[in-house]
Amino acid sequence: MSKGSDKMNYQLNLGKILKRAALYFGEKGIVYFNGLNREEINYQEFFRQVLSLVSFLKTLGVRRESRVGALAWNNLPHLLLYFAVPLAEAVLHPVNLRYSKEQILYTINHARDEILFTQREFLPLINELKEELHLVREVITIEEINFKANVLFVDFDEIAEDLPAKLCYTTATTGTPKGVLYTHRDLYLHSMALCMANGFGIAESDKILVMVPMYHVNSWGIPYAAAMAGATMVLPGNNFKGEFLAKIIAQEKVTLAAGVPTVFQEILKAANRENINLGSLRKVLVGGAPLTMEIIEGFSKYGVAVEQVYGLTETAPFVASNFLKSSLFNLSQEKKQKQRLKLGLPAPGIEVRVVGEKGEDVPRDGKTVGELWLKGPWLAREYYNDQIHTKEAFVDGWFRTYDLVTIDEYGYLEFCDREKDVIKSGGEWISTLIVEKYLLAHPDVKEVAVVGLPHPVWQERPVAFVILWEDARVTEGDLLNYLRGKLLSFWIPDRIVFLNELPQNSVGKVQKKVLRERFQRLLLDNSEEE
Structure with a gap:
């Protein structure tokens, strides 16, 4: 020129x-299914x-x-x-x-x-x-x-x-x-980030099962990134049941899949029950809720890598992915395992702040909790036709996520809780996420949601709402005893309530607000009876 x-x-x-x-x-x-027709x-x-x-x-x-x-x-x-x-x-x-x-x-x-x-x-x-x-x-x-x-x-x-x-x-x-x-630029740059080796790692040789609903945040941007890379896409139609998805993975030799933990739990359950081989997968990406060791161990028997990813609608959605930096290869297995359950490192182009109560940047010690603020080339600048929420969430060029996190010495983010979900009991903070993590580790627990309910003495106390697997026989007392020694005593829920289903929003996230409203008098009424 x-x-x-x-x-x-x-x-x-x-x-x-x-x-x-x-x-x-x-x-x-593209391979696409209409019912069972391929x-x-x-x-x-x-x-x-x-x-x-x-x-x-x-x-x-x-x-x-x-x-x-x-x-x-x-x-x-x-x-x-x-x-x-x-x-x-x-x-x-x-x-x-x-x-x-x-x-x-x-x-x-x-x-x-x-x-x-x-x-x-x-x-x-x-x-x-x-x-x-x-x-x-x-x-x-x-x-x-x-x-x-x-x-x-x-x-x-x-x-x-x-x-x-x-x-x-x-x-x-x-x-x-x-x-x-x-x-267009947002989606183009976001696709490039997903194709990076330490992003989603989407490559031309991949066969990708597009099982994140396409009405939800561009199906995590996977269709655009798959086309950019020249990868094969597999569309399941309207069937998101674990058995159907597991069979598609085996039949189509899918190499990459992304979704929420509950879907992967169902896939693993179906694969074990029906003896379906998931070994064609090279990697699964888990987001939308915390990754559990149950999922990591379930896929490890097929030799499949599992990575936590993190994002929001406002971020298109990719913000962070969890891969082990080469400088950490010599960590003990226990420490590596702990790192794998964190949100991970910010994607290239994404800047982060972890902001304390007084507006200060918290230390990178993996302990001090702050709110995650973000900026980057594909992030939203405002909410569409909504000045009130825009003014609240977009501050001085940064997007406030309202997610509470820590950042460790290596730069890895770890999710603690949503600002609206964290429990304040007797002046102490309790992370619902950590309590849920321990309960989900119990083999009889399928799903769990922990919320803070009003208490006459302690302001709020944790209550766990649990769905068990069909063949489970565990009792409330069994689960409470299971938590003792694993959690601080005041973090152990006052009650464990068994339900057939948890209220969920459009992408399968539990609506804790509904639980808080429905059961708001549970601990108060118990106290009055006593």
Whole structure:
């Protein structure tokens, strides 16, 4: 380039990711399931169908920055929309299928969706809501789209990298869901981070099971990163049961999978019960809740590495991954094991602060607890159309996570609790996460949630809500005795309550607020009876 000429115009947009996949890995692509029916499409044909869908969107009057909603599971039409809507210079809003009816209505209206693509199974819901969907002018069932129609030429260099591409909403553990806009550049840089060896390590040779719901934070960004790397994707459709997923892993020789701990627990349970070999996996990535030794040990028998990853909707979501630094290879096995259960090290480009109560940076001692603040190139700058929450969470260029963590001498972050979940009992802090970790280590415990409930003397006391495995016979007294000697005495729950199910939000996280509300008088009533 000659001196004084203009800077090269290269926009980091999703079209560049897709074009590379078609050009260099065109013979590879996507395996997708509709029920038990298995089909395939290569990246060349996928690219052509994306461009056909862009043409169709233009005929619908979709304009620059129009909002397009999608109600769909992890299937091929949804993946086509992942690319086609942003390449039409519009914004895709994957509607969270696990939301309540009221939350679905709220997010569609708040996003200002004009077009809704939906699977046929959700038409009754849309028809029920249609009188209150203020801006929706067309509803299209994805089963009826002709993906082989005319193809529109798209000049990817003309799609600006700072143009909004996706709009996702938080899981709304408490309160109203908050919207987060991602630009093409955000998603491109995030994909590069996932492809790094110490990110998710996504490579061309991988077969990736896309089992994080595609309505949740871009399925953790895995579809975009997989296309960037030229990896094969496997879409399970609407079946997220452990036995089905375990069979797909074995059948398709899946090498990489990511998801929440409960899903991996179900996969391991099914694999053991049905004698399914999970040995094709080289690595599983666990996020959304703390990693347990049960999962690490369960996969170790197949020779599969397990890594903790951490992120949030506001961070697209990748923030940190847990790999052992080479300088720590000589640690004892006990210390290595302890490191593996931490959140890990921040990804390249992510800056962190762990902030104490007075606004100071806490020491890197692995003990002092502070709130995690973040900044980085693909993080949100604000909440969409929500000035109040934006002002609370985005401070001086930093994003406040409201997650309480420590940072050790090696730079590893360790999750302690959510600010709203930590228990204050008699002036002392109790981490619900640590109590849960010990209970989950018991072989009879399937799921657990620990919350602080009002107490007449100690302000709050911990209570554990437990789901047992089907064949378990353990009692409340057994579990309380099991915790003695493992936890400080005042950390041991006052009660253990057995339930058939725990209230969960749209991505399987326990809604502790619901438990606190439902059982708020449990310890008070017991005290009055005494």
